[in-house]
Amino acid sequence: MELTENNIKSLLAKLPLLKTEIQKVIVGQEHILDELLVAFFAGGHCLLEGVPGLAKTLLVKTMSQALQLSFRRIQFTPDLMPTDIIGTEILEEDHATGKRFFKFNKGPLFANIVLADEINRTPPKTQSALLEAMQEFEVTYGGQTYPLDRPFFILATQNPIEQAGTYPLPEAQLDRFLLLIRIGYPTAQEEFEVLNRTTGTRKVELNAVISAEEITQAQALVRxxxxxxxxxxxxxxxIRATRPDTTDLAYVKEWVRWGAGPRAGQALILTAKACALLKGRYAVLMEDIHAMATPVLRHRVLMNFKAEAEGITADKATAELIKLVERPKGI
Known part of the structure; x- marks a missing residue:
């Protein structure tokens, strides 16, 4: 359906309601929620990093309820197989004719919002089962291609402190995630509110404020x-300044081992556009680019051993880049 001016106004009016609805359940973590919504409306996927118990699962489940979308959670374990995610063929019999045939039984990947919980606990063979789905929005099994439901959003989580028995995501797979979002502990007031809300009999009724069709329209509007x-x-x-072999910045040459590729630039522009739209604007400002630079680059800029030893992270390098990169005239 083609968007008219009235439809666009109605759609934009619903976006703040979505955040309000999610905040009925989720206490604080406002910038986390903002970045999740930016990634979702930009049409990408998120990697969420945080210690256990910070409501990562609850956040994405609540988001799916407010969006009126199907939700599936996959617990990644060392023995998980690709077919456990994608699905498999099962042998069925036609009772009328007695003939047997194979039928593809869809796995949990066939949902609008998929939570890949502790993705780094499963071997690379299973991790790679997500790659085609994330990039092409389809899966192939037995030579047959099956389109995924749209909108389609993967939110993967990983625990940054428990590395025994894990399989770190390769750089090529990390690059498929539009944003890497880090979630920290709540403030004292937020933690008090969490304890107060969740240890009694209080129940929250969530209202679905936006449909799947409207989400698809919003994602098209972002572009x-x-x-x-x-x-x-x-x-x-x-983006070019992050690459030690081509940059003139001594800071990058000293601390960075490998810079970001062109996909990082695409991600930064798309998320800046989504950021502007969620704020009710139809044009990107410098502040939108600065707001999204860190979650876009933190998993795409690899620091060298010297930087790791000195405690200089990709986040610090991005903040420094924003200061050092000269702005083109006119902005």
Whole structure:
């Protein structure tokens, strides 16, 4: 359906309601929620990193309820097989004719929102089962291609402190995630509110405020948000400045082992557009690019051994880059 001006206004009015609805259940973590919604409306996937007990599962489940979308959770374990995610063929019999045939039984990947819990606890063979789904929005089994439900959003989690028995995600797979979002402990007031809300009999009724069709329309609308050529050039300068072999910045040459690829620039522009739209704007501003630079680059810029020894992280390197990269004239 083609969006009219009235439809666009109605759609944009629902976006703040979505956040309000989710916050009926989720206490605090406002910037986490903002980044999740940005990734979702930009049409990408998220990797969420945080210690256990910080409501990662509850957050994505609540989000799916407010979005009126199907939700499936996959617990990744060392013995998980690709077919446990994608699905498998089962032998069935037609009772009328007595003939037997194979039928594809869809796995939990066939949902609108999929939580891949502790993705780094399963071997690379199983991790790679997600790659085609994340990039192509389809899966192939037995030579047959099956399209996934749209909208389609994978939120994978990993525990940053418990590394025994884990299989770190390879860089190529990390790059498929639009954002890497780090979730920290709540503030004292937020923790008090969590304890107060969750240890009694209080129940919260969530209302679905936006349909699957409207979500698809919003994702299409994100790409129509305007961005000036000067800002596109600025994004290109930031991405190219992360590469030690091509940059002129001594800071990067000293601390960075490997820089970000072109997909990082695409991610930064798309998320900046989604950020602008969620704030009710139809054009990207510099503040949108700065807001999304860290979650876009933190898993795409690899620090060298010297940086790790000195405690210089990709987040610190990104903050420094924003200071050092010269802005094109006109912005």
């Amino acid at each position: 129509q948000v305007s961005i000036s050529e000067d800002l596109v050039r600025y994004v290109s300068l930031i």
